[in-house]
Amino acid sequence: MTSRPAPAGAPTPAAVPAPSAPPAPVRARGLRLAYDQRTVVDGLDVDIPAGSFTVIVGPNGCGKSTLLRALGRTLTPKAGTVELYGRAITAMNNKEVARRLALLPQSPIAPEAITVRDLVGRGRYPYQTLLRQWSASDGAAVREAMEATGTTDLADRRVSELSGGQRQRVWIAMVLAQDTDLLLLDEPTTFLDIAHQVDVLELCARMHEAGRTLVAVLHDLNFAARYATHMIAMRDGKIVESGTPHEVMTAENVEEIFGLRCRIIDDPESGTPLVVPLAGRVARG
Template sequence: MTAASAIDAETLAGRDLTLGYDGRVISQALSVSIPPRSFTAIIGPNACGKSTLLRALSRLLKPTAGDVVLDGKAITQYSSKEVARRLGLLPQTSIAPDGISVSDLVSRGRFPHQTLLRQWSPDDEAAVQRAMTATDITHLANRSVDELSGGQRQRVWLAMVLAQQTPVLLLDEPTTYLDIAHQLDVLDLCRSLHASGDYTLVAVLHDLNLAFRYADHLIAMKDGRVVAEGAPADIVDADLVLDVFGLHALVIPDPVTGDPMVVPLEQRDR
């Protein structure tokens, strides 16, 4: 049994959430439920509230109304360390301390597991090495994070989150800065974590066809609200794409996987 499976079937939900910044409301009466052990993709146009929802689910953003519930308890009832042992977050943008090495940054993912009585252990070292191997950054271990490309840095941050070994992973645009090959590498990794049965993954994704191919559960958002929710094959059609994105498109079976695939129509074809 992996460390992630020690907490069985974590559940994560938002109930009647009102979310916003500086007095500006983005979502109101928003309720979502993340199926345990699912790979959930949140999709929608820019500024529709996807990242805001993810920040609320991770306790980075406090709702002005409603509750985020983690494993049957309001997330505010947990200490910060307890949350960090149950839920890992890859934010949209991250800033590393100046001069920190890759291995040192990834090692910080083990902080929630440290106590006065439990300091760095072989288990921590093994978790860091597994995370670096999974994200293909072992050869960068001694490099300064400052020296890396955007895509390499993204993989380092993902490795830090994996090193936390939490049952729930929240990923805000995890393929940002990555070329197509590394996008597929990251999503293949997510799929393998999901297939293990030990993780619940929630990712904000912009590429619809990748979202439909990799996720088994979708949350489609528009104007701060959930428009549709369910398995891609059950909810994705041309009407949904038009409603959510204002895009005229064909939705056909992916020739490789059979999942829904969006083929945008040119303006003259509308």
């Protein structure tokens, strides 16, 4: 059917605006991060997409964990700003931050002799005040976090008695009990065997599917590409590439960032990029 022109003088239909993306829950501008006199990151800008499972990758010493610490306010920038849900994170007190953001650092250390239930319960600290101590809602949050992580049967055991995989699930239960929409996880699969790595990453995927925004530092590129919805690749304190796993995980990017010659194929199980190393390492200048 041929469309008819609008009558003269008829109003032009208003264009329907495209839906805008929700604001980034955490963003940084002009970050300079350093330890004493050693600058690790300088002039870095980053936005974490709302509702994403963002994975940060890069070679050792490139600034991945340093960036995550700054986003989680455990490292104060030498310059630049970090905003949490549109507010300067430095203007927020500790409990305000902890009610919006949960951070699981590398290799956390549990207090001696603490039980699993008590450690998970520490995730409720941001909600405690002089007038509001432990409540039924705190107990419910702890139970739900332990059920979600499969740690209920460990409740009365000491954390020090657990295997590496069990301990990691308990720590994740603690940050889940904190009940925030944003989780930062620094190398959550370090020191775990491959089966426990998959367990932890599947748990992360379920948290993301439940509506949380996750940011994780991972070393394994194939796991990163399989579970991430958004990736950030770093080298020498700078972001080299960011985007979907297929945009970031190209042979050219892997060679530039890691000095590794490879071929990228589609994982036959997930369809995500799979890195197949080739013989010979690329020499860097």
